[in-house]
Amino acid sequence: MAEHILESISLFLPEIALTVTLCVAIIADLILKERNQNVAYVVIAGLVITTIFVLRQTGLTETIFSDMVAVDPFAVFFKIVLAVSGFFIVFFSMKCRELDANKKRIGEYYMLIVAMMLGMFIMVGATNLLLMYLALELSSIASYILAGYTKRARDSAEASLKYVIYGAVSSGMLIYGVSILYGITGATDIYGVNAALQTGDFSPLALLTAGILIIAGFGYKVTVAPFHFWSPDVYEGAPITITAFLAVASKAAGFAMMIRFFKVSFIDTALLDTAGVWDIVEGFQWNIILAVMAVLTMTLGNLVAIWQNNIKRLLAYSSIAHAGYILMGLVVLTDQGIASMMLYFVMYLFMNFGAFYIAMLISNKLDTEDIEDYKGLGYRAPLVCVAMAVFLISLTGIPPTAGFIAKFYLFAAVISAGWYGLVLIAAINTVISLFYYVRIFRNMFLIEPEGDTSKIEFSLSSKILVFALLIPTIFFGVYFRDIVDLAQASVKMFGL
Amino acid sequence: MLESYYPIFLMLGIAVLFSVVMLKASTLFGPKRPTDEKYTTYESGMEPVGQARDRFSVKFYMVGVLFILFDIELVFLFPYAVNFYELGLFGFVVIWIFLAIQLIGFIYEWKKGALEWD
């Protein structure tokens, strides 16, 4: 046993590096009394080491810690996405003025970001329901605290409280569903669950109950309707850096866990005839439920986003809508669908972070999150506003941007699986989304500035960060072959 | 195994019975000769200041939260402790990794002054 554990540790280095980073960050915060971003540098160093360890795991397909965690291309892909988003968030946070008001406890802020990342890293690899739940809780608890980071601001406290209460309810539902699933199958690891389900010796009604409860728990994490209702308030109240992190990284980790759980637990290996298409075991057609949820999510997200005046709230609803699009990839039960989901996350990372970052820069300078205050900004800060326009075009899914490629592959995967109605609804939704993205665009460029018309200057490092997000957004829209190949190669999970 | 719990159930029953009987007995059979002095909160002590139903300081809550966290830590240590000899050096190292993580948290609290009352 001890040898197995030592062997496992050598394949668990990224997570261990994050844990050590967390501990070092705490100690550094205690030793380095001056609060000038010292902890941020510790975290960046830790993230670099973590990323190196993740990159060394490419190509492995192993299971470690007595089948608790899988190290496979699927997990590694998501870990890279998470690590990249972690870097961006730390850089954003160092620039964010909203956080300056609480400079005294900025150390804790970075510690909790690391803790959240650790939870998400374990989420994407976990193959045991027990560990999945623990990892989900780890990342959730860290994000509850972060959502209320600017404690004195009323919205932030409200966000944190709502987040905790809804989070507790949905994690209770998740664990209840898991316990029923355990009662049917007698296994907590998803391969054991699958083996028990394939015998067909269970009552379908209990499985349905367990499945719905588990969907509710996961759905909360990835903000799909009808479990999305917490997110607009939380996204609006939390510091904007945390909002961006929740909208991208937290969602990616939640989807990764959801994909692994549903694919591995419910796959019927006896019916694997065509490559890349799989069937689910009799008794619980979870993909129909998810299809309904996807339609609800994208329609609701887009329709409500039209009426928003607060940029954070608008981006929150837009990210709900995007969760709906992404969910389609899981509904169709093909590897192509999952590959396109993974591709979508890469593109979504750059374009969504871009939109959030520019909203943050404008809020830093003008102290406003109201879209009406964006009027004429195109003349006052041309570079930033052009970048914003590109991100918005990409979020809508218009060529030649990354968002188009992401949507193209996703819609293609759904069509080739024969779900035409779903694609039609998604296409209509894309048109609706154009409406509110264009509104920001119109306010920035087509309306003359009123009052103050002075130019707004941004620091060099802010501009570099904008370019770091802008270049991939355009680049992946033009040259996408390699990233598509990578996503398709990374679909492989352990044991399948 | 369940037989070993019978004394506990028995003790619970006796405890409930005893407290109910004692309270009832004193109200039923005890002499009642009330005076104003007897109705004060502290019959032979100081005058009470303010109300008992006052707001608590948030510090109590803080101590409560930290207590629970260390309580849970203890729950993890207990099964290890009863197996101390069987698990050997390996178990010792494992439990110390767990403890080291908690220890960092403890140092953090201490240094931040969360354990100080004022």
Place this chain on the structure above:
Amino acid sequence: MDLYAFFFYFFAVLTVGSAFVVVFSRNIIYSAFALMFTFFGVAALYVLLYADFVAVTQLLVYVGGILVLIIFGVMLTTKVFSVEMKTGTLNLLPATLFTAIIAGMLIFVFSATDWNVVPDQEWDTTVYGIGALLVNEFILPMQVAGVLLLVAMIGAVMMAARDWTKLKSK
């Protein structure tokens, strides 16, 4: 009725009954104290299921810790003793219907399902087995739980410390 069944029904009634008091009592302090009996009843049910370690944990953590914390939380709140709690009067009909449907569904599921049960036998104390598993098969969940506790500590200190500047200067 054998003694086992007697104890089971006794504690089941205690648990459910005190849970009703928790929900329907208009005085939040009464609710908090009724919760103690709920937790206690659940601990006794664990004992009847041969989960002795879980039962002790339930007593230690829930009755000994979380309940005290809840009562602290109640006492932190201003004028909580005089405020009438709104219980059961809000959306009474839809809530009752919804609860009844869910309860009915769950009861049906639980009674109709062919559960994966372990053979009925006398079990030894579980704490040795749990200890061995925690440092072997379940070593990773235990360490993750350790990190979770650490994060909770940081969060507690961050959230509960009212005057942060004063704390820092110490």
